[in-house]
Amino acid sequence: MFVGHLAIGVAIKAGSPRTPTWPILIGVSLMDMVDSLFAVLGINQVTPNLARGPYLFFDLTFIDWDHSLLMALVLSILWATLFRKDKTTAWLAGLAVFSHFLADWPMHNNDLALYPHSAAHLGYGLWGQLGTASWVLEGLFSAALLAWAWRRMQAVGVSLTWPAALLTVAFFNVSPWLSPLQWVAPLPQPWPPLLFGLLTGGSFVLLSGMLIWLIDRVSAPARQPIPADA
Numbered sequence: 001m002f003v004g005h006l007a008i009g010v011a012i013k014a015g016s017p018r019t020p021t022w023p024i025l026i027g028v029s030l031m032d033m034v035d036s037l038f039a040v041l042g043i044n045q046v047t048p049n050l051a052r053g054p055y056l057f058f059d060l061t062f063i064d065w066d067h068s069l070l071m072a073l074v075l076s077i078l079w080a081t082l083f084r085k086d087k088t089t090a091w092l093a094g095l096a097v098f099s100h101f102l103a104d105w106p107m108h109n110n111d112l113a114l115y116p117h118s119a120a121h122l123g124y125g126l127w128g129q130l131g132t133a134s135w136v137l138e139g140l141f142s143a144a145l146l147a148w149a150w151r152r153m154q155a156v157g158v159s160l161t162w163p164a165a166l167l168t169v170a171f172f173n174v175s176p177w178l179s180p181l182q183w184v185a186p187l188p189q190p191w192p193p194l195l196f197g198l199l200t201g202g203s204f205v206l207l208s209g210m211l212i213w214l215i216d217r218v219s220a221p222a223r224q225p226i227p228a229d230a
């Protein structure tokens with residue numbers, strides 16, 4: 001899943017508008033940020049496969065150090081611990097990281113190990129079973145979350161117009177027809193894993209950073225304490 005993770009982040013933020021945005025939005029992206037770094041470093045193994053679709057065009061052959069159930073729990077706890085001074089932020093930051101694993105579960109093609117180097121793998125495989133339709137499904141899922149978040153944030157005077165516009169552009173940019181990974185996959189080695197890491201990691205850094213900025217610039221007044229004489 002790609003845009004769906006960020007939509008989950010926006011929804012978590014909308015559920016708790018006073019919680020800082022960045023622990024949530026970086027939280028939902030964290031597993032893919034680590035994944036792309038490990039792909040560049042060669043710790044992860046990603047194998048070009050144009051038949052794979054719908055927008056990844058790679059088999060995630062070995063991603064155990066960031067996308068196994070155990071590592072998802074470890075990363076969630078580590079990330080939550082950073083925000084232990086505020087209980088709500090810590091819980092929501094941890095939930096944001098773990099939501100990534102839960103959202104990947106239905107989509108991934110049986111490549112989510114239980115723990116690093118475990119033989120047992122999870123992943124219901126909607127990417128492989130449904131192809132382009134799985135991308136449409138991710139869009140509907142994200143749209144439903146954003147619609148809910150939109151209404152919640154509107155109630156506290158925060159408009160999600162720009163975040164929603166950004167996610168819409170990103171969603172179509174990773175469509176089966178526009179995803180840059182289809183041009184990366186056929187390149188000679190060592191380019192495919194390097195560019196896979198740089199493009200996916202770069203997209204998550206850029207998109208989560210822009211979402212944090214777009215949400216915080218309109219929600220700053222909501223965070224200010226209400227004056228005592230109001």
Ligand SMILES: [Zn+2]
Nearest residue numbers: 001031032104
């Ligand atoms: Zn992922």
